[in-house]
Each structure stands twice: as structure tokens, then as C-alpha cells.
Amino acid sequence: xxxxxxxxxxxxxxxxxxxxxxxxxxxxxxxxxxxxxxxxxxxxxxxxxxxxxxxxxxxxxxxxxxxxxxxxxxxxxxxxxxxxxxxxxxxxxxxxxxxxxxxxxxxxxxxxxxxxxxxxxxxxxxxxxxxxxxxxxxxxxxxxxxxxxxxxxxxxxxxxxxxxxxxxxxxxxxxxxxxxxxxxxxxxxxxxxxxxxxxxxxxxxxxxxxxxxxxxxxxxxxxxxxxxxxxxxxxxxxxxxxxxxxxxxxxxxxxxxxxxxxxxxxxxxxxxxxxxxxxxxxxxxxxxxxxxxxxxxxxxxxxxxxxxxxxxxxxxxxxxxxxxxxxxxxxxxxxxxxxxxxxxxxxxxxxxxxxx
Amino acid sequence: xxxxxxxxxxxxxxxxxxxxxxxxxxxxxxxxxxxxxxxxxxxxxxxxxxxxxxxxxxxxxxxxxxxxxxxxxxxxxxxxxxxxxxxxxxxxxxxxxxxxxxxxxxxxxxxxxxxxxxxxxxxxxxxxxxxxxxxxxxxxxxxxxxxxxxxxxxxxxxxxxxxxxxxxxxxxxxxxxxxxxxxxxxxxxxxxxxxxxxxxxxxxxxxxxxxxxxxxxxxxxxxxxxxxxxxxxxxxxxxxxxxxxxxxxxxxxxxxxxxxxxxxxxxxxxxxxxxxxxxxxxxxxxxxxxxxxxxxxxxxxxxxxxxxxxxxxxxxxxxxxxxxxxxxxxxxxxxxxxxxxxxxxxxxxxxxx
Numbered sequence: 001x002x003x004x005x006x007x008x009x010x011x012x013x014x015x016x017x018x019x020x021x022x023x024x025x026x027x028x029x030x031x032x033x034x035x036x037x038x039x040x041x042x043x044x045x046x047x048x049x050x051x052x053x054x055x056x057x058x059x060x061x062x063x064x065x066x067x068x069x070x071x072x073x074x075x076x077x078x079x080x081x082x083x084x085x086x087x088x089x090x091x092x093x094x095x096x097x098x099x100x101x102x103x104x105x106x107x108x109x110x111x112x113x114x115x116x117x118x119x120x121x122x123x124x125x126x127x128x129x130x131x132x133x134x135x136x137x138x139x140x141x142x143x144x145x146x147x148x149x150x151x152x153x154x155x156x157x158x159x160x161x162x163x164x165x166x167x168x169x170x171x172x173x174x175x176x177x178x179x180x181x182x183x184x185x186x187x188x189x190x191x192x193x194x195x196x197x198x199x200x201x202x203x204x205x206x207x208x209x210x211x212x213x214x215x216x217x218x219x220x221x222x223x224x225x226x227x228x229x230x231x232x233x234x235x236x237x238x239x240x241x242x243x244x245x246x247x248x249x250x251x252x253x254x255x256x257x258x259x260x261x262x263x264x265x266x267x268x269x270x271x272x273x274x275x276x277x278x279x280x281x282x283x284x285x286x287x288x289x290x291x292x293x294x295x296x297x298x299x300x301x302x303x304x305x306x307x308x309x310x311x312x313x314x315x316x317x318x319x320x321x322x323x324x325x326x327x328x329x330x331x332x333x334x335x336x337x338x339x340x341x342x343x344x345x346x347x348x349x350x351x352x353x354x355x356x
Numbered sequence: 357x358x359x360x361x362x363x364x365x366x367x368x369x370x371x372x373x374x375x376x377x378x379x380x381x382x383x384x385x386x387x388x389x390x391x392x393x394x395x396x397x398x399x400x401x402x403x404x405x406x407x408x409x410x411x412x413x414x415x416x417x418x419x420x421x422x423x424x425x426x427x428x429x430x431x432x433x434x435x436x437x438x439x440x441x442x443x444x445x446x447x448x449x450x451x452x453x454x455x456x457x458x459x460x461x462x463x464x465x466x467x468x469x470x471x472x473x474x475x476x477x478x479x480x481x482x483x484x485x486x487x488x489x490x491x492x493x494x495x496x497x498x499x500x501x502x503x504x505x506x507x508x509x510x511x512x513x514x515x516x517x518x519x520x521x522x523x524x525x526x527x528x529x530x531x532x533x534x535x536x537x538x539x540x541x542x543x544x545x546x547x548x549x550x551x552x553x554x555x556x557x558x559x560x561x562x563x564x565x566x567x568x569x570x571x572x573x574x575x576x577x578x579x580x581x582x583x584x585x586x587x588x589x590x591x592x593x594x595x596x597x598x599x600x601x602x603x604x605x606x607x608x609x610x611x612x613x614x615x616x617x618x619x620x621x622x623x624x625x626x627x628x629x630x631x632x633x634x635x636x637x638x639x640x641x642x643x644x645x646x647x648x649x650x651x652x653x654x655x656x657x658x659x660x661x662x663x664x665x666x667x668x669x670x671x672x673x674x675x676x677x678x679x680x681x682x683x684x685x686x687x688x689x690x691x692x693x694x695x696x697x698x699x700x701x702x703x704x705x706x707x708x709x
Binding site: 115118121122123169171174175177178179180181182312315316318319322323 | 388389461462463465518520521522523524525588589591592595596602605606608616
């Protein structure tokens with residue numbers, strides 16, 4: 001009886017050995033390629049994909065760019081995968097670059113596809129390429145960046161990110177497709193002359209479609225408006241340049257007679273870096289306030305005309321407008337919204353020199 | 357010996373496993389605004405039910421549900437226990453089928469479904485065959501391993517919250533009452549409390565501590581729905597099958613070596629669901645054992661699991677799972693209402709005599 005029991009245990013344990021080969025269709029890490037950057041452009045009726053793959057070789061990391069076409073993204077990835085010696089895994093994708101033409105046509109299906117399949121992390125950053133994407137990727141290949149992650153670091157907050165760059169991930173873009181009251185801005189890039197990339201500004205995306213474009217100065221205001229920290233940005237006025245130390249936003253929203261009113265106040269704390277001529281504290285302050293206000297108003301008219309609510313102003317009216325009508329926020333209320341934007345600049349210090 | 361701690365832990369774990377997957381989706385689908393109202397109604401239901409149930413059970417010290425009903429009469433026992441058994445069987449089949457589909461959707465997309473189901477069922481059957489004490493001890497062990505992780509990830513999930521999405525806060529139409537998703541959401545609300553009536557002969561516990569443990573579940577119920585809503589907004593969240601899981605996917609934690617915290621969260625919840633299945637399986641076997649006393653419990657366990665496995669294979673796709681969920685809802689309401697009230701009633705009557 002006892003030997004029988006032992007035998008039973010042994011048989012059971014030997015069965016467990018069959019699970020040692022782990023999951024199905026498991027591919028070892030050395031048989032996978034993990035692209036970091038994905039570029040998508042639109043051919044006639046096909047997508048063209050660019051995958052930037054960092055490859056370790058002899059102590060350093062080289063960058064490889066592979067291309068493929070397909071009617072859908074997954075088909076194109078599949079094609080690349082079959083043509084390569086190892087299988088492509090989009091799990092560690094960090095940046096997705098769309099060609100401008102494609103963005104203008106609409107990225108709704110692509111973004112929904114990324115959210116659906118879970119192959120791509122929803123945290124991956126989205127960018128738009130203003131140049132020919134072919135050139136863009138061939139330039140990236142040539143660039144001597146050893147890590148192959150240059151574009152990724154460009155967006156990292158603790159690396160190359162600057163407050164003039166809008167930061168938008170896949171899930172935020174997806175949210176903008178369905179949300180009634182919020183759109184997104186996606187950074188636009190160009191091939192740089194002396195640097196790898198050059199920032200052109202941001203694309204204004206309305207429900208997955210690029211409808212307008214703002215420049216990088218306006219993007220800074222956009223970031224400040226969304227309380228994204230704009231620390232370290234150097235703002236040039238007529239009288240010199242200042243360093244923004246802190247920003248704070250205050251909003252007051254009103255809804256009277258089916259019309260939306262918004263009063264926003266941007267409080268900036270700055271320190272002076274450079275002055276030209278005989279600028280005084282007062283003149284720097286007033287010039288800066290004037291400059292930012294007019295810049296904001298210009299941007300806002302542009303945005304209102306495109307009916308894209310990248311500032312998320314509709315969020316303030318969620319409790320004021322019933323949900324049924326909120327659906328038409330962009331067309332009915334946002335385009336008629338009257339905005340009062342104020343800037344208040346506080347000069348915290350003038351650096352080592354005394355300024356009066 | 358007082359085993360309240362084990363029972364409370366088990367109570368929390370089984371409910372956590374039920375809350376985070378299907379519950380957010382059901383609540384978000386049931387109404388467009390004012391999600392807190394269906395949540396509160398569910399929670400009230402939960403607390404009223406368990407208080408009645410526990411109060412009723414306290415009239416029968418050291419007796420389980422089977423003995424209580426059998427003590428009153430065979431007819432009563434059949435009237436209450438047959439639907440309960442049916443309900444348990446359906447729950448096991450549904451849980452295994454639905455959760456293996458979830459595993460397949462969320463991370464093991466290439467693994468065949470039967471393998472995932474076989475694995476889930478095998479672990480649960482093994483645990484169930486070892487008896488209730490083993491299940492509860494495993495529960496405590498798993499809680500020590502995974503509960504801190506769950507709480508940490510849960511706290512981190514508020515990272516992308518936009519409070520404006522809280523509005524509109526009031527739902528004036530109460531349309532969710534006519535929406536079947538609202539009733540399906542009771543899977544999480546009333547799916548896990550019945551075991552309290554099956555364990556008294558083996559483990560004793562204090563009523564008060566269970567209720568205190570249940571309080572811990574309130575934030576879980578509320579946040580599991582509100583975190584996806586506050587992150588994405590109702591319009592977007594309603595397009596997602598597992599809103600909470602996707603909301604977790606958006607969390608960025610650079611200092612953690614791992615890119616996706618979701619995986620840890622899901623893995624922990626899967627172990628909880630195994631505990632839940634084994635517990636329900638054990639309850640079913642207890643009842644089956646009374647009906648067929650001549651069979652050995654081990655034999656019953658194995659036959660039961662085998663038939664459950666075959667039934668699981670018969671459900672072909674996700675839409676059918678949702679349909680079975682809906683059928684199961686009628687039975688669930690019967691069990692959720694009838695059992696606590698009947699136990700309470702019989703207890704009161706016994707007290708008078």
C-alpha cells in the first residue's frame with residue numbers, strides 16, 4: 001500500500017515536469033526583436049511601417065531600421081516578422097511616429113487598434129513627423145546615438161524633455177477620440193539640421209484627426225495651462241529673458257444663457273536671466289504679461305475655429321451642462337465660449353545683479 | 357479555536373478577485389452618470405444580506421447550512437439546497453470560463469484556452485480536495501504575499517485621475533434599474549458571502565470581525581469603478597471591456613524595474629480567484645456528499661471537476677459567457693435573498709421554541 005502511495009506521488013511529480021517547457025509558443029528573448037520606435041505612414045491604400053530596433057553588437061548598441069507594408073498594422077508587423085530571423089514584439093515600443101498626412105486623415109482606427117490588442121503599451125508616446133518619414137528614419141539610423149533610444153529620451157521628463165514639447169501618450173489620444181470635452185496636442189517633429197530632431201510645435205488633434213497646428217511658444221502656454229510644470233523654460237521678451245520657476249493656473253467658469261464664460265489666470269514666478277538696454281523690473285513684467293496674453297488669445301482663436309478643445313475647457317462645464325448636451329460641447333458651446341485670459345508675473349529675483 | 361482572522365482574510369480575497377474584472381464594466385455599462393448610486397445600492401444590499409445571514413447563523417452555533425436545513429426537514433433542505441447547488445455549479449463554470457478568457461485577452465493571447473482552464477481547475481480541485489482548513493491556510497499565505505502588492509498598485513492607480521470627470525454627479529432618471537448590466541454586477545456584490553454558512557463546523561469566527569473586514573471592501577468597490585471613469589471619462593471607459601485593467605496600464609512608475617504593474621496585479625488576482633473557485637467547489641462537494649453519502653468525497657471531487665471542465669469547453673465565446681451570466685443572475689438573486697432570510701427566519705423560530 002505504501003509503495004503504491006509513493007508511486008502515485010512519483011507519477012504526479014513526473015507530470016509536473018511536462019509544464020517545465022512553460023507557456024505555449026514561448027519565444028526566448030534572443031529570438032525576439034524589441035523595437036523602440038514605430039513609424040507609420042500612409043501609402044495609397046496601405047500602411048508603411050518603420051521599426052527602429054536597437055541591436056547590441058560588440059559592446060555597443062547599433063540601431064537598425066526595418067520597413068514593411070500592409071493593409072493593417074498587425075499585417076505589416078507580421079510581414080516584417082516573417083522576413084526577419086526573429087519575431088517582432090511591440091511590447092517595449094516607446095514612441096509612435098505618425099506621418100503628418102496620415103494624422104490629417106485620422107488616426108482613430110490605428111489608436112483604437114493599439115488599445116484593443118494590448119501589444120503596444122498604452123503609455124507609449126505619440127508624435128507626428130512633419131517631414132518625409134523615410135528621410136526621418138534614415139537620418140535616425142545614421143545618427144551616432146549609441147543607445148538607439150534618442151527619440152525616446154527626447155520625450156523623457158527626466159532627460160531631454162523641454163516645456164515646449166507636448167507630451168501625449170496613446171491612451172490620452174484614445175481618450176480624446178471618445179471624450180466629449182477633451183482633445184490632445186501631439187508634438188510635431190522635423191529632421192534637425194545639427195540635432196537629431198527639431199521641434200516644430202504641436203499638432204492639434206480633434207477626435208483622432210489633426211486639424212490645426214500650434215508653434216512651440218504656444219505649446220509652452222498649453223503646457224502651463226494644463227499645469228504641466230514649465231520649469232526651466234527661458235522666455236524671451238523685448239527686454240531680455242527670464243527663467244520660469246513656477247506656474248499656477250486658476251479658472252473660474254460661468255454658464256449663463258446657454259453661453260460659456262471662462263476666466264483664467266496664469267500666475268508665473270520668474271527670475272531674470274538677461275536684460276537688454278535699460279529694462280526695469282516693471283517693464284519686463286508688463287511686457288511679459290502683454291506678450292503672453294496676446295499669444296494665448298491668438299492661439300485660442302485658432303483653436304476655437306478648429307473646434308478642438310486641447311485645453312480641456314469642457315471639463316469645467318461638466319457639472320453645468322447636462323450630459324445629453326455635453327455631447328455637442330465642441331460644436332455648440334466651445335466655439336462660442338468667451339475667454340478672459342490673464343497673466344500675472346511675479347519676479348521672484350533678478351539673479352546676482354541688482355535690477356530696478 | 358477562533359479563526360476570525362483567516363475567515364476575514366478569505367472574505368476579502370474572494371471579493372477582491374470578483375470586484376476588479378467584471379464589476380467596473382458592468383456598473384459603467386449600466387448608467388451614463390452618477391455611478392455611485394448603483395454602487396451604493398449594491399453595497400447596501402451586500403451589508404443587509406450579510407448581517408441577516410450572520411445573525412441567522414448565530415442562532416445555530418457550530419452548524420452549517422446543510423445541517424440547519426436538514427434539521428428542519430427534508431423538503432426544506434431540497435427546496436433551498438438544490439438551487440444553491442445549481443448556483444454553485446454555474447458559478448464555478450462561469451468563473452473558470454470567464455477568467456480564463458480574461459487571462460487569454462489580457463496576457464496569454466497565444467495559449468490555448470483549454471490549457472488555462474485545465475490549470476485553473478486543477479489547482480482549485482486539488483485545494484478543494486484537501487479540505488477547508490487547507491484552503492483557508494493557503495488564503496492567509498497568499499494574502500501575506502500578494503495583498504501588500506495589491507494595495508500598493510491600487511494606490512498608484514490614482515496617478516492619472518482627472519477630478520472633472522466626476523461630474524455629472526447626479527443621475528435623475530435612474531435608468532440603471534432597467535439595465536441588465538446592473539443586475540449582472542451583483543456577481544461581485546453577492547457572489548462570495550455564502551461560504552460563511554458552510555464553515556462553522558470547521559472554523560469558528562466572530563460576527564463583528566467579518567463585518568469590519570467587509571468595510572475594507574467599500575473603497576475597493578467604489579474605486580474599481582471610479583478610477584477608470586476619472587482616468588478616461590465615462591464616454592471612453594464605456595468602450596473598454598476591462599476598464600480597471602486598462603486604467604492600471606496607464607500608470608507610470610519609473611522606479612519600479614518592471615514596465616507594466618498590471619501584470620502583478622492580475623497575477624495576484626488570479627491566485628485569489630483560484631481560492632474562490634476551490635472554496636465554491638468545496639461547498640458543492642459538501643452538499644453533494646450529503647446527497648450521495650455512499651461515494652467517497654475524492655471521487656465526487658474528481659467527477660465534478662471533470663464534468664465542469666467539459667461544460668466549460670462547451671461555452672464557445674465571450675458573448676455566450678455574458679448570456680450565461682445573465683441567466684445566472686436570476687438564480688443568484690434567489691440564493692442571495694432566500695438563503696439569508698430563511699436562515700434568519702428559522703433561527704428566530706428556533707429561539708422562540
